[in-house]
Amino acid sequence: MTVQRAVVLVSGGLDSATALALARAQGFACHALSFDYGQRHRCELAAAARVAHSLGAVEHRTFPLDLRQFGGSALTDDAIAVPEAPGEGIPVTYVPARNTVFLSLALAWAEVLGAGDIFIGVNAVDYSGYPDCRPEFIAAFEQMANLATRAGVEGKRLTVHAPLIDMSKAEIIRTGTTLGVDYGQTLSCYNPDGTGRACGLCDSCRLRAAGFAAAGLPDPTPYQ
Amino acid sequence: MTVQRAVVLVSGGLDSATALALARAQGFACHALSFDYGQRHRCELAAAARVAHSLGAVEHRTFPLDLRQFGGSALTDDAIAVPEAPGEGIPVTYVPARNTVFLSLALAWAEVLGAGDIFIGVNAVDYSGYPDCRPEFIAAFEQMANLATRAGVEGKRLTVHAPLIDMSKAEIIRTGTTLGVDYGQTLSCYNPDGTGRACGLCDSCRLRAAGFAAAGLPDPTPYQ
Numbered sequence: 001m002t003v004q005r006a007v008v009l010v011s012g013g014l015d016s017a018t019a020l021a022l023a024r025a026q027g028f029a030c031h032a033l034s035f036d037y038g039q040r041h042r043c044e045l046a047a048a049a050r051v052a053h054s055l056g057a058v059e060h061r062t063f064p065l066d067l068r069q070f071g072g073s074a075l076t077d078d079a080i081a082v083p084e085a086p087g088e089g090i091p092v093t094y095v096p097a098r099n100t101v102f103l104s105l106a107l108a109w110a111e112v113l114g115a116g117d118i119f120i121g122v123n124a125v126d127y128s129g130y131p132d133c134r135p136e137f138i139a140a141f142e143q144m145a146n147l148a149t150r151a152g153v154e155g156k157r158l159t160v161h162a163p164l165i166d167m168s169k170a171e172i173i174r175t176g177t178t179l180g181v182d183y184g185q186t187l188s189c190y191n192p193d194g195t196g197r198a199c200g201l202c203d204s205c206r207l208r209a210a211g212f213a214a215a216g217l218p219d220p221t222p223y224q
Numbered sequence: 225m226t227v228q229r230a231v232v233l234v235s236g237g238l239d240s241a242t243a244l245a246l247a248r249a250q251g252f253a254c255h256a257l258s259f260d261y262g263q264r265h266r267c268e269l270a271a272a273a274r275v276a277h278s279l280g281a282v283e284h285r286t287f288p289l290d291l292r293q294f295g296g297s298a299l300t301d302d303a304i305a306v307p308e309a310p311g312e313g314i315p316v317t318y319v320p321a322r323n324t325v326f327l328s329l330a331l332a333w334a335e336v337l338g339a340g341d342i343f344i345g346v347n348a349v350d351y352s353g354y355p356d357c358r359p360e361f362i363a364a365f366e367q368m369a370n371l372a373t374r375a376g377v378e379g380k381r382l383t384v385h386a387p388l389i390d391m392s393k394a395e396i397i398r399t400g401t402t403l404g405v406d407y408g409q410t411l412s413c414y415n416p417d418g419t420g421r422a423c424g425l426c427d428s429c430r431l432r433a434a435g436f437a438a439a440g441l442p443d444p445t446p447y448q
Contacts, residue, residue, distance in 0.1 A: 061293065063290070063293060064288075064290060065289070066287070066288060067332065069285065069287060070332050070333045070336045071336060095332075096331075096332045096333075096335035096336050096373065096374070097328060097329075097331040097332035097335055097369075097372055097373055098332070099372070100328045100331060100332070100368070100369070100372045100373075101325075101328040101329055101331075101332055103328075104321060104324045104325040104327075104328040105321075105325055107320075107321040107324055107325075108291065108294050108319075108320045108321035108322070108324070108325055109294045109320075111320035111321055112294045112295060112320050131371065131372060131373055131374060131376060131377045132371075132372045132373070134371065136371050137368070137371040137372050140364070140367050140368035140371045140372075141368050141372075143364055143367075143368070144324070144361070144364035144365050144367070144368045145321075145324070147355065147356075147358065147360050147361040147364050148321055148323070148324045148355060148356045148361050148364075148365075149320065149321060149324075149355055149356070150320070150355060152355060153355045
């Protein structure tokens with residue numbers, strides 16, 4: 001039987017770890033892809049490598065991508081602070097076109113590998129107002145991808161899976177726990193300390209902590 | 225009156241130089257974007273800088289993007305030779321998902337700049353079998369881009385212009401000549417020598433030379 005390969009975007013966070021576990025559970029040989037995009041905290045990349053290894057990815061690559069050249073986000077521009085209280089509308093932690101860029105590079109790698117499947121751990125329920133976490137964005141990207149590539153021309157279907165898109169954070173955590181994800185290895189915080197411990201205050205930490213509480217599971221996050 | 229900004233993809237070749245001239249002729253303040261993607265010939269990037277400067281771009285950036293990490297094309301993989309005779313189907317010079325990746329990064333920059341327009345010099349007539357040079361690909365990318373970004377959510381329209389898409393090479397050359405493009409500054413060849421002179425043999429050289437002949441204009445290309 002032919003090996004079915006998938007490219008899985010792995011950030012080091014809770015959601016993408018769960019997406020990787022789901023891809024593996026579906027039988028895919030998983031090629032994990034992370035981006036060194038000038039994010040403030042290198043420990044995210046260390047978390048991504050831990051997650052890819054422990055969840056059985058056949059390969060993990062970290063692609064250098066200097067989004068600081070463009071700036072425009074609290075995550076890629078030192079002049080913009082990460083807020084510690086929720087705001088209105090699209091938050092300053094939104095990185096312009098980030099998921100479009102990440103999915104495009106996943107598509108490039110998928111085409112070289114002969115992989116017909118890409119997994120991304122976006123979530124529309126807790127999506128914090130990011131436009132590129134909505135189901136209509138994922139559907140439009142998939143449609144474009146099937147016109148962009150050799151595979152599309154040759155009649156092979158490229159599928160973009162966003163298996164968490166309709167899940168609550170609690171459902172994500174319960175799903176991953178069932179599949180053996182060790183969430184103590186993941187990092188979601190926007191403001192971790194030098195050893196990778198979470199702040200417990202930022203949007204991302206708040207959503208994560210509420211998810212463990214709602215799931216009725218212990219929170220293994222190392223906090224500062 | 226507000227300045228209307230556009231991001232223009234500039235490769236150093238004939239087509240993208242013409243696209244830049246057309247964007248300027250429409251009154252846009254043009255931000256030229258090139259990619260250092262591991263292409264075999266650094267002189268392409270020198271040509272891009274010359275073109276951006278001489279055609280009045282307000283800014284030119286070269287974004288490093290190591291597509292050699294994925295390989296899969298004669299242009300990004302030393303193990304694959306550039307052919308000197310036309311073949312069937314999608315050629316080996318096709319770089320997987322290249323235009324998708326380039327347009328995604330143009331979109332990221334456009335969003336930071338507040339630009340509502342992106343120009344790309346793709347051409348479907350002489351497109352050599354590349355799937356990501358077809359009009360249906362450009363239309364699908366534009367639709368996706370309007371769902372991906374802050375501008376889309378806020379009801380501002382992002383337009384992807386591919387003004388050369390239905391032109392023959394001769395029409396492109398006549399158009400650019402009318403707008404003052406100096407094609408002697410551009411480089412289209414897949415196999416230039418160390419000083420940037422064209423081979424005259426590869427697919428790209430052949431299409432270009434035939435275009436000048438059909439346009440009835442002298443070919444200013446420096447050949448080896």
